[in-house]
Amino acid sequence: MNFEKARFNMVEQQIRPWEVLDPDVLDLLMTVKREEFVPAAARSLAFADVEIPIGCGQVMLKPVIEGKILQALQLHRSDSVLEIGAGSGYFAALLAARTEWVRTVEIEPALVRFAHENLARYGVENVIVEEGDAVQGWASRAPYDVIVVSGGLPEVPKSLLEQLKVGGRLFAFVGSMPVMKARLITCEAEGRFRTEDVFETLVPMLRNTPPQDTFRF
Template sequence: MNFEQARFNMVEQQIRPWDVLDQDVLDLLMAVRREEFVPAAYKTLAFADIEIPIGCGQSMLKPVIEGKILQALQVKRSDTVLEVGAGSGYFAALLAACSDWVRTIDIEPELVKLAAENLARYGVENVIVEDGDAAAGWSDRAPYDVIVMSGGLPMLPPALLAQLKVGGRLFAFVGEAPVMKARLVTCVGEGAYKSEDIFETVVPMLKNAQRPDEFRF
């Protein structure tokens, strides 16, 4: 399989037509080798428009979704990043390539091991992979410039928003199937936030995600 041609086709035929037009993002997706983070059984599908299973009921996000997230967040070289849901380590590698450092957390020890091994083999040195429940954020080293929730949340916990720096951006999939909102939240001042729903999709839920209190009469 010609991986370089397949990568080019992914960017030009899937991602760019989905209005991911930021050239820095497109260049990043060309540079970081997705096939290095895909389970061996799915290597030939590394660039397909599908969610690739990685175990523990989780899957890699579709390439178009990854591109939309990166374009929305506008990650800068000086940014500190929290990713919740380490997965295969691929998205952490993308974030690491355009930020200062990334802390990626997963509740599944199997996926912590997978992500850590993939990132180490690929030579990524500015990512810390940790085992833990970060569905409501990760206070260690907070506040962050960027927070990415790589799984679904029924609601955004206030504790999570509080871990954003002023000017910081958070990306999350909010709601429940059949429709989730891909939401960008910007901290515009101390305790003040601006939200924008960018597109709709469905992704696996994060374990232990907080749910809104049941309505009581």
């Protein structure tokens, strides 16, 4: 398989037509090698417009979804990032390539190992993979400039929003079947948030999603 041609086709035929036009994002998706983070048996699907199962009921998101998230977040080199749901480690690698550091927290031990091994083999040094349940946030290094929730939530927990710096951005998939809102929340001032629903999709829910104590928008 010609991975470079497949990567180019992914960007030009899937991601760019979905109005992901930020050149930095497109360059990033051309640079970080997605095929290094997929399960070995699915390597031929690394650039396909599909969710790739990675075990434990979780998936790698479609490339177009990853591109839309990156474009919405407008990452900066000085950003500190919390990712909830490490998965394969690929999205953490994308985030790490444009920010100062990333802490990615995964509840499934098998995926903690998978993400850590992938990131180490690929040589990513500014990502820490930790095992735990971060659905309510990860307070040890809060506040963060960016929080990315890689699975679905019925609502955004108040505790997550409280871990954003002023000017910080949170991206989450909010709702339930048959459709979720891909939501960008920006902290404009202490306790004040601006919300934008960027697109609609459906992704697997996070484990232990909170039933209450949420902000509703």
